[in-house]
Structure formats: structure tokens, C-alpha cells
Amino acid sequence: MSASVQTKHVVYDxxxxxxxxxxxLIFGVVGMLVGVIIxxxxxxxxxxxGISWLSFGRLRPLHTNAAIFAFVGNAIFAGVYYSTQRxxxxxxxxxxxxxxxxxxxxxxxxxxAITYPLGLTQGKEYAELIWPIDLAVVVVWVVFAINFFWxxxxxxxxxxxxxIWFYISTIVTIAVLYIVNNLQLPTSLVHSYPIFAGVxxxxxxxxxxxxxxxxxxxxxxxxxxxxxxxKAAERPxxxxxxxxxxxxxxxxxxxxxxxxxxxxxxxxDWAQSLGMIFSVMLWAPSWGGMLNGLLTLRGAWDKLRxxxxxxxxxxxxxxxxxxxxxxxxxxxxxxxxxxxxxDWIIGHVHGGTLGWNGFLVAGIIYWMVPRLYGTKLFSxxxxxxxxWIGTLGMLLYVVSMWVGGVSNGLFWRALGPDGFLQYPDFIxxxxxxxxxxxxxxxxxxxxxxxxxxxxxxxxxxxxxGKAVNVETDVVGFEKTPGPNTWKLIAxxxxxxxxxxxxxxxxxxxxxxxxxxxxxxxxxxxxVAAILGIGVTRQGQGTTWHRFLEGKPLAFTIIALVAxxxxxxxxxxxxxxxxxxxPMMTNAEGVMVESPFTQQPYSPLELAGRxxxxxxxxxxxHSQQIRPFRHETLRYGxxxxxxxxxxDHPFQWGSKRIGPDLARVGGKYAxxxxxxxxxxxxxxxxxxxxxxxxxxxxxxxxTDMMMxxxxxxxxxxxxxxxxxxxxxGPNILSQGTLIADDLxxxxxxxxxxxxxxxxxxxxxxxxxxxxxxxxxEPVATSEVN
Amino acid sequence: xDVLIVLxxxxxxxxxxxxxxxFRTLKEGDSEHADRLSLLPLAKDDxxxxxxxxxxxxxxxxx
Numbered sequence: 001m002s003a004s005v006q007t008k009h010v011v012y013d014x015x016x017x018x019x020x021x022x023x024x025l026i027f028g029v030v031g032m033l034v035g036v037i038i039x040x041x042x043x044x045x046x047x048x049x050g051i052s053w054l055s056f057g058r059l060r061p062l063h064t065n066a067a068i069f070a071f072v073g074n075a076i077f078a079g080v081y082y083s084t085q086r087x088x089x090x091x092x093x094x095x096x097x098x099x100x101x102x103x104x105x106x107x108x109x110x111x112x113a114i115t116y117p118l119g120l121t122q123g124k125e126y127a128e129l130i131w132p133i134d135l136a137v138v139v140v141w142v143v144f145a146i147n148f149f150w151x152x153x154x155x156x157x158x159x160x161x162x163x164i165w166f167y168i169s170t171i172v173t174i175a176v177l178y179i180v181n182n183l184q185l186p187t188s189l190v191h192s193y194p195i196f197a198g199v200x201x202x203x204x205x206x207x208x209x210x211x212x213x214x215x216x217x218x219x220x221x222x223x224x225x226x227x228x229x230x231k232a233a234e235r236p237x238x239x240x241x242x243x244x245x246x247x248x249x250x251x252x253x254x255x256x257x258x259x260x261x262x263x264x265x266x267x268x269d270w271a272q273s274l275g276m277i278f279s280v281m282l283w284a285p286s287w288g289g290m291l292n293g294l295l296t297l298r299g300a301w302d303k304l305r306x307x308x309x310x311x312x313x314x315x316x317x318x319x320x321x322x323x324x325x326x327x328x329x330x331x332x333x334x335x336x337x338x339x340x341x342x343d344w345i346i347g348h349v350h351g352g353t354l355g356w357n358g359f360l361v362a363g364i365i366y367w368m369v370p371r372l373y374g375t376k377l378f379s380x381x382x383x384x385x386x387x388w389i390g391t392l393g394m395l396l397y398v399v400s401m402w403v404g405g406v407s408n409g410l411f412w413r414a415l416g417p418d419g420f421l422q423y424p425d426f427i428x429x430x431x432x433x434x435x436x437x438x439x440x441x442x443x444x445x446x447x448x449x450x451x452x453x454x455x456x457x458x459x460x461x462x463x464x465g466k467a468v469n470v471e472t473d474v475v476g477f478e479k480t481p482g483p484n485t486w487k488l489i490a491x492x493x494x495x496x497x498x499x500x501x502x503x504x505x506x507x508x509x510x511x512x513x514x515x516x517x518x519x520x521x522x523x524x525x526x527v528a529a530i531l532g533i534g535v536t537r538q539g540q541g542t543t544w545h546r547f548l549e550g551k552p553l554a555f556t557i558i559a560l561v562a563x564x565x566x567x568x569x570x571x572x573x574x575x576x577x578x579x580x581x582p583m584m585t586n587a588e589g590v591m592v593e594s595p596f597t598q599q600p601y602s603p604l605e606l607a608g609r610x611x612x613x614x615x616x617x618x619x620x621h622s623q624q625i626r627p628f629r630h631e632t633l634r635y636g637x638x639x640x641x642x643x644x645x646x647d648h649p650f651q652w653g654s655k656r657i658g659p660d661l662a663r664v665g666g667k668y669a670x671x672x673x674x675x676x677x678x679x680x681x682x683x684x685x686x687x688x689x690x691x692x693x694x695x696x697x698x699x700x701x702t703d704m705m706m707x708x709x710x711x712x713x714x715x716x717x718x719x720x721x722x723x724x725x726x727x728g729p730n731i732l733s734q735g736t737l738i739a740d741d742l743x744x745x746x747x748x749x750x751x752x753x754x755x756x757x758x759x760x761x762x763x764x765x766x767x768x769x770x771x772x773x774x775x776e777p778v779a780t781s782e783v784n
Numbered sequence: 785x786d787v788l789i790v791l792x793x794x795x796x797x798x799x800x801x802x803x804x805x806x807f808r809t810l811k812e813g814d815s816e817h818a819d820r821l822s823l824l825p826l827a828k829d830d831x832x833x834x835x836x837x838x839x840x841x842x843x844x845x846x847x
Binding site: 226227230235236470519523549 | 790793794797798801809819821822823824825826827829830831832
């Protein structure tokens with residue numbers, strides 16, 4: 001042994017692991033309880049007790065954020081801190097940063113739990129947090145990153161195990177996604193507008209949304225799987241080499257798949273196709289990882305009978321396999337045409353979160369907590385009960401959503417022999433889902449029951465144990481000569497990869513003849529790369545990747561490049577284009593925007609739009625009509641990209657519990673909207689929509705709207721100074737038109753009330769102001 | 785039809801490339817490194833379930 005290599009005494013910081021673990025349990029209960037409450041509201045609309053901050057639209061973001069960032073997030077941090085210290089044979093770099101990370105994250109969760117019910121939201125799914133909390137998330141994430149990379153720097157194990165690679169990719173990718181998707185300009189301490197609008201905002205949001213699933217709910221958990229599965233099975237991972245392929249293929253491909261959330265929307269077709277193709281490709285690395293996890297149990301399958309931890313892991317990885325098969329399937333355009341906006345998507349998402357995330361976390365907690373407290377699990381029987389009740393709950397939930405989704409999709413598209421909609425009334429479809437909504441509620445309640453059993457079991461285990469920090473003696477590693485960071489980054493595999501990626505992009509934009517040449521060149525490069533990388537030794541019989549595993553900086557940079565490529569190729573062209581805006585030649589022969597293109601919202605309509613966002617209407621209503629006969633028959637002409645150019649943020653939604661609203665403007669009278677929001681059942685019998693009576697008592701603030709319009713100009717909305725100065729009179733005059741109309745039908749209402757603003761916004765949807773006459777509204781006879 | 789030709793061609797390249805990679809790996813036989821790393825999670829660096837310690841620590845040997 002060299003003199004430079006010393007034996008060191010290390011005390012692991014397991015206190016921080018305990019804290020994150022217990023926080024995960026507590027917030028898991030809260031997040032799932034909120035999920036059960038909103039599931040109950042789908043069946044029993046009264047379950048919001050008439051309180052605005054308990055309405056579905058406000059609680060749904062609380063449920064999703066609590067499940068993702070509070071429950072799974074805290075569990076990830078616990079597992080990452082536990083495994084990183086042991087894989088790197090060193091204590092976490094800074095106790096102060098660890099605890100700052102912990103308390104900062106819990107403060108963010110508490111802030112989210114307060115702001116969401118109050119309606120303080122950005123209105124973008126899984127990114128609803130308002131800007132001050134976004135800043136806090138960035139700061140806490142940076143704290144986590146510093147602590148993690150600092151720990152890498154003082155490690156006593158030269159090579160980074162595969163779990164660490166996944167943690168690295170998580171840290172850098174989430175940072176990129178979160179910052180880009182939350183680029184926004186504040187209008188006040190609690191409100192902002194994103195810098196992107198319409199189609200661009202939709203692409204950025206779903207690039208973020210899909211990869212929040214990929215890099216928050218998948219990659220860190222795969223890292224945990226690669227650590228905790230071998231621990232529990234007492235077997236090494238099935239194939240270390242497969243894990244290398246799994247890692248690089250997954251992170252490179254995953255980032256491209258976001259547009260599959262926007263198939264058949266106004267997003268350009270090339271972006272949709274890229275999203276679909278990469279989603280299908282994602283199946284391969286995902287199943288490679290799944291098989292690697294399951295086959296780790298080779299020779300130890302008998303443990304499945306006796307060890308609840310293994311049971312949870314096996315079901316979790318199986319659900320991972322199911323979800324990662326279902327995801328590519330749903331990304332195929334023709335399948336998406338049926339499934340999009342239906343409960344099939346909700347079933348898919350919950351298969352992933354309840355099965356893959358929830359059960360993997362449960363297995364990890366059952367395995368870790370007895371060891372963190374130097375005792376045995378309080379009750380194996382309770383763990384078994386949790387397993388079976390949770391599994392039954394999941395199956396009920398997912399199957400009911402599958403059945404509901406497929407049948408609802410078929411219901412919406414059904415045409416009669418005359419070529420028109422067989423079921424023109426949207427509410428009929430909702431009625432058909434009632435039983436399945438109940439099954440979903442029962443399934444969710446069972447899953448929560450299982451989780452509560454685990455919580456009790458774990459707290460009893462904690463009570464009878466004693467907190468233990470493991471101490472150990474480790475041997476440091478000797479620094480060996482090899483290529484430096486920059487030589488590794490410029491190594492042969494990187495060069496070959498760059499050539500193949502460049503050729504692939506060229507293939508996408510080239511014609512048929514050029515394609516043949518590009519394909520031939522690509523084939524030569526691929527074969528040369530495989531042969532070349534195999535024989536290219538970086539000295540001393542060591543391969544490029546082996547060196548890379550010992551160089552965290554090089555590894556991080558290459559991982560960052562891998563995840564940036566897809567985002568750049570998809571987002572940059574879309575942000576730059578203006579081809580969606582209709583142009584015309586003016587009298588001087590100069591190309592200008594057509595005056596018939598979309599105009600900015602009036603101040604009152606903008607106020608109504610902000611209320612629509614605050615109430616979370618997008619959680620149940622889409623604003624995007626796809627180019628299918630059954631959709632255009634039901635909702636009107638299909639949506640075009642230019643219609644959304646001033647929508648900061650876009651409100652296309654992802655689910656239709658209620659009908660699409662993209663062209664609801666002018667479809668109903670003002671009175672209909674008034675009655676519908678006061679008591680949805682009065683106009684739509686059997687609707688499960690909450691009532692919004694509180695909009696009657698709140699007023700639109702002129703000063704606030706002027707400030708917001710000012711910020712809108714900075715993100716590209718062409719309000720003039722005169723528009724902003726005259727916002728007050730403008731709000732009053734447009735509001736008075738609506739209030740006078742309602743008064744003629746016996747409804748006195750404040751013209752500056754939020755109810756009037758909401759009606760103004762809904763009446764504008766699908767129509768520019770140029771299409772609305774001064775005598776609006778016209779339809780006053782029908783109220784159904 | 786163009787896309788079928790592209791798909792078949794790319795698939796063949798990947799299959800041939802994969803086979804070359806497989807045979808080269810088998811010939812090299814350099815799996816010791818992967819074997820050592822894959823054993824990292826199995827190091828005895830945590831308590832066995834049921835270790836009811838009175839002290840706050842349990843030193844363990846780690847190679």
C-alpha cells in the first residue's frame with residue numbers, strides 16, 4: 001500500500017437521513033389524504049363544504065405537489081444521503097448545509113400548503129409555486145448540490161457507483177428544467193407572468209413537466225433501486241455494464257419526450273413527431289433498467305415469500321415496467337388521440353407514483369429505519385398488511401381509471417349513422433364515469449390506509465429503537481495517472497456521439513437522396529465507434545468510461561450536455577419562429593401582421609383570466625380543440641397556434657372533467673355563465689363542478705390590473721400606454737355592459753365584481769375583440 | 785415507404801454494431817472492474833436489522 005493511502009475513521013451523518021425519512025412519512029399522509037378528498041369531490045361535489053380554498057382546482061395542485069415534492073422528494077433526499085455516504089465512504093461534506101437543505105425544503109412545503117388553497121399559483125401543472133417560493137426552491141436545490149458535489153470531492157472511493165450517476169443527472173437536470181420553466185416577471189409579491197406564451201409556453205412547460213417525472217420521480221429512484229435492491233437481495237446488481245447503457249440512454253432520450261403531452265395540439269407537427277419517436281425509443285432503456293433491477297434477485301427469489309421489503313421492491317419495479325411500457329404506448333399519436341384528456345392518463349400517472357414511487361419508497365423505509373434506530377421492525381405482519389391493502393388499492397384505482405379513460409375517449413368520438421355526434425351532451429359522459437369515480441375513491445382510500453399502517457409501524461419502530469450513527473474505518477484511494485477532465489470530455493466516445501447526433505439532425509432536415517448518404521455515413525460512424533471505443537485504451541488497460549467514473553466533474557459536464565441537446569433542439573427553434581402569425585401586405589407593399597390576428601385581452605378579460613388561473617380551472621377544462629371531426633363538431637374549429645400568442649401562461653390543460661372551453665365565447669348567454677358559476681347543477685344537471693359564489697363578493701382592482709398590464713408589455717403583449725392608463729374606465733365600461741345585460745334578466749351585480757370579469761373572459765375565449773359587437777351578448781334565450 | 789427503409793437500415797446497423805460490441809467484450813474479458821464496483825452496495829457499512837446498540841457507534845472493517 002502506498003504511503004499516500006491512509007485508513008480513516010468515518011462517522012456517517014444518519015441524523016439527516018432520519019429527519020428526511022420521517023418528513024416523507026408525514027407529508028405522504030398529507031398528500032394522499034388531500035388526494036382522497038379531491039377524489040371524493042369528483043363523486044360528491046359537496047365535499048368542498050362550499051369553502052373556496054377547499055375547491056378541486058385549488059387542492060389538486062396541493063395533492064400533486066405534496067405527493068411529488070414532499071412525499072417522494074423527502075424520501076429521495078433520505079435515500080440519497082444514506083447511500084451516497086456509504087458508496088463514497090465518507091461523511092456528508094457539511095452538517096450545516098444538510099440541515100439547511102432539510103429545513104429549507106420543509107419551509108417550501110409549508111409555504112406551498114398555505115399558498116395553493118389561497119389560490120396563489122402560476123397556473124402551470126407541477127410548477128404552480130409562486131415566484132418567491134420558486135426562488136427558495138432554487139436556493140435550497142443549490143444548497144443540496146453544493147453539499148452533494150462537495151461530498152464527491154472528499155470521497156474515499158475513487159469510482160462512482162451507478163447510483164451516484166443517477167443522482168448527478170437528477171441534480172443538474174432539475175436545476176436546468178426548473179429555472180427555464182420558471183422564467184417569469186413578477187407583478188407583485190405573489191403574482192407573476194411567465195416570459196413564454198401560448199405554444200412556446202406549452203412546449204417549455206411539458207418539457208419541464210415530463211422531465212420532472214423523468215428526473216425527479218425516475219432517475220433518483222433508479223439510483224436508489226441500484227443501491228437498495230442489492231442491499232436487500234444481498235446480491236450485486238445483475239449487470240453493471242447494462243447499467244452503463246441504461247443510464248446514458250435514459251438521460252439522453254428522456255429529455256426529448258415532453259411534446260408527447262401535446263400531440264394533435266397547435267404545437268408544430270415536427271415537434272410532436274420528435275416527442276413521439278423519442279418516447280417510443282425510451283421504452284428500451286426503461287426496460288433495460290427494469291430487467292436489471294428484477295434480475296438482481298436471481299438466486300434470491302425465495303426472499304419474495306418472506307421479506308416484505310423485497311415484495312415492495314418487486315411490485316415497484318414491475319409497476320415501473322408497466323408504466324414505462326404504457327408511456328410509450330400513450331405517446332403514439334393514434335393512441336393519444338383516444339387517451340388524451342381522459343382518465344387513462346390519470347391511471348398511467350398513478351401506476352407510476354403509487355406503484356413505482358410509493359412502493360419503492362416504502363421498501364426503502366422498511367429496510368432503512370430499523371438500521372437507523374438499531375432495532376427490528378415493529379411488526380412484519382403490519383408491513384404485510386400494508387403491502388396487500390396498498391396493492392389492492394392500486395389495482396382498483398388504476399383499473400378503474402383505465403376503464404373510465406378508454407370508455408370516455410370512445411364516448412367522445414362516437415359518431416351516429418348521420419355522421420354527427422352520438423352523444424352531444426358532455427355531461428352524459430360524466431354520468432357514465434360515476435361508478436368508476438367511486439372505485440377510484442375506494443382504491444385511493446385503501447392505498448392511504450396501507451400507508452397509514454406503515455406510518456404507525458415505522459413510528460412504533462422508532463419508539464422502541466435508539467438513533468444510531470454508524471462509524472466505520474475506511475481506506476482512501478491512491479491517485480492514479482490518467483487523462484484529465486478535459487481530455488475525457490474530448491475523448492473518442494464523445495466525438496463519435498457528436499458526429500452521430502449531428503448526422504441524425506441532418507437526417508431530419510434532409511431530402512430523400514441526401515438521407516441515403518447521411519444514413520450510410522451514420523452506419524460507418526456507428527460501427528467505427530463501436531470498434532474504436534473497444535480498442536481505444538486510455539493507458540494502463542483502462543477504458544474511457546472507467547476513467548470517467550472517477551472524474552465527477554467530467555461526468556457531470558457530459559451528463560449536462562446529454563440532457564441539454566434534446567431541450568435545445570426542440571425549444572430554440574420554436575421560440576424563434578414567427579411563421580404561425582398571419583401576415584399580409586399593406587398599402588405600401590410592406591409585410592405586416594394581419595389586423596385579423598389575435599388581439600390582446602381587455603383589462604377586464606385579463607382580470608377574468610387571472611381568476612380562471614387562480615381557481616385552477618385548467619385542472620378540469622382544456623382550451624385546445626384537436627383537429628378531429630368529433631372535436632370540431634363538439635367544440636368548434638380546431639385551435640391554431642396564433643390564437644394563444646398573448647396567453648401568459650398557456651391554459652391548454654391536460655384533462656377534461658368538464659368540456660373544452662377554447663371556443664366557449666358567445667356560445668352561452670351571460671346569464672347562463674352567471675347561473676352556472678353560482679350553482680353548476682342549475683344549468684348542467686349532474687355536474688360535479690364546484691360553485692364559485694365567492695366571485696360575487698370580490699372586486700377587480702384597477703391598480704392591480706394596471707400593474708399587471710405593465711408587466712405584460714414587458715413579456716411581449718402590445719398594450720399601449722393609453723391602454724394601461726385607461727384600464728379603469730375600460731374595466732368599468734365592459735363590466736357595465738355585462739352587468740346591464742344581467743340586470744335586464746333580474747340579476748343585479750357589481751360591474752367590477754370578479755364574477756363579471758370571469759364572464760368577460762369566458763365570452764372572449766375563441767374570439768378576438770374584433771369579432772365581438774358592442775351589443776354583446778347576443779344569445780339570451782337559452783340557459784341550458 | 786421511405787421511413788421503412790430508414791427504420792430497417794438503422795435497425796440493421798444497431799444489430800450489427802451490438803453484435804460486434806458483444807463479441808469484443810467477450811474477447812476482452814475485462815469484467816473485474818465492473819464486478820468490484822457492483823459489490824460496493826454490499827459492503828458491511830450499516831447495521832444489521834436488530835442490532836440493538838447501547839453505544840452510538842459500531843466500528844466495522846471496510847476494505
